[in-house]
Amino acid sequence: MLMRDSFTLRRVDCFDEETRLKRCAEDLKNKLQELNEVIINNVQNHLNAAIENSIAGMRYFRVQSDGPQIKEINEKNPLVPR
Numbered sequence: 001m002l003m004r005d006s007f008t009l010r011r012v013d014c015f016d017e018e019t020r021l022k023r024c025a026e027d028l029k030n031k032l033q034e035l036n037e038v039i040i041n042n043v044q045n046h047l048n049a050a051i052e053n054s055i056a057g058m059r060y061f062r063v064q065s066d067g068p069q070i071k072e073i074n075e076k077n078p079l080v081p082r
Contacts, residue, residue: 011023011024054080057080057081058079058080058081061077061081
């Protein structure tokens with residue numbers, strides 16, 4: 001209820017109901033876009049971490065001198081280890 005009320009306030013910068021509704025809708029749209037940006041950035045950070053961890057795992061198991069240096073890619077030794 002609080003969120004709905006915060007976007008349907010009386011506005012001193014609007015002289016008629018149509019303009020007030022347009023401004024309220026604009027404010028709501030901007031807030032929703034702001035919230036979506038936060039979620040998009042969060043998901044992107046998780047995706048970046050997943051990619052980096054996959055690359056690090058492949059590097060360790062296949063290339064690094066202190067890793068097992070597995071040469072074959074097969075069912076037993078997949079490209080991305082678990």
